[in-house]
Amino acid sequence: MGFLNKARALLPLVILAVCLWPGAREARGGAELAASGDQLCALFVTRIVKYVSWPASVQGGSGTPVAVAATDARAIRPHFAAVPPPPEILLEQWPAPGCRILLLNGTPPREAAAIIERLKDSPVLTIGYGLEQRPSGLMVNLRESDGRLSLEINPRAALRAGITISSRLLQLARILDDAE
Numbered sequence: 321m322g323f324l325n326k327a328r329a330l331l332p333l334v335i336l337a338v339c340l341w342p343g344a345r346e347a348r349g350g351a352e353l354a355a356s357g358d359q360l361c362a363l364f365v366t367r368i369v370k371y372v373s374w375p376a377s378v379q380g381g382s383g384t385p386v387a388v389a390a391t392d393a394r395a396i397r398p399h400f401a402a403v404p405p406p407p408e409i410l411l412e413q414w415p416a417p418g419c420r421i422l423l424l425n426g427t428p429p430r431e432a433a434a435i436i437e438r439l440k441d442s443p444v445l446t447i448g449y450g451l452e453q454r455p456s457g458l459m460v461n462l463r464e465s466d467g468r469l470s471l472e473i474n475p476r477a478a479l480r481a482g483i484t485i486s487s488r489l490l491q492l493a494r495i496l497d498d499a500e
Contacts, residue, residue: 356399357449357450357462357464357469358395358396358399358425359399359402359403360462360469361396361399361423361425361449361450361462361469362396362399362400362402362403363399363403364447364462364469364471365388365400365409365421365423365447366400366403366409368421368445368447368460368489369386369408369409369421371485371486371488371489372445372483372484372485372486372489373483373484373486374420374443374445374482374483375443375482375483377443378420378443384408385408385409385410386408386409386410386420386421387410387412387416387418387419387420387421388409388410388411388412388419388420388421388422388423389411389412389413389414389415389416389419389421389422389423390411390412390413390414390422390423390424390425391414391422391423391424391425391426391427391431391432391435392425392426392427393411393412393413393414394413395425395426396411396423396425397411414435419444420443420444420445421444421445421447422435422439422444422445422446422447423447423448423449424436424446424447424448424449424451424458425448425449425450426449426450426451427448427451428452429451429452429453429455432448432451432453432455432458433455433456436455436456436457436458437457439481440457440480440481441480441481442481443481443482443483444481445459445460445478445481445483446458446459446460446477447459447460447461447462448460448461448462449461449462449464450464454472454496456498457474457477457498458474458477459473459474459477459478459481459483459485460472460473460474460485460493461473461474461496470494471489471492471493471494472493472494472495472496473485473489473490473493473494473495473496474495474496474497474498475490475495476497476498477498
């Protein structure tokens with residue numbers, strides 16, 4: 321039963337990926353489905369909660385919202401409103417004490433590296449999007465190239481922080497480690 325719920329949650333991501341795939345455009349007779357990288361990023365961030373486990377010390381109850389902080393919350397907020405996020409997601413501007421997910425969106429390289437270093441062993445899932453460079457220790461990176469969004473995951477960085485990422489999500493990603 322749990323597998324079916326997770327499969328249903330991934331369905332919108334799979335549909336978006338198929339629709340945005342260049343071959344799918346030709347199959348639809350050239351009609352384009354346009355979604356910005358920011359929209360896809362917002363969709364991903366709201367859905368990843370189901371595929372991540374935090375240590376028991378930071379797990380909230382079933383009614384506790386998951387705080388998502390963004391280094392540029394203003395840029396991503398309209399897309400969160402359009403998704404719409406599950407009611408248990410709360411978007412805040414970084415720094416936000418008690419956040420479980422930090423989205424580094426468009427953060428300059430030095431600032432991103434400093435934030436990652438500060439949070440290195442904290443149970444905060446760090447997600448990069450639109451970064452010039454992927455800082456060492458970043459757990460998840462969303463890269464946009466040629467109109468496609470690709471997923472990169474560093475499971476070692478997540479495990480150091482006590483965070484577990486589902487094997488289902490890992491199968492969809494390029495696996496990285498800090499040496500890359």
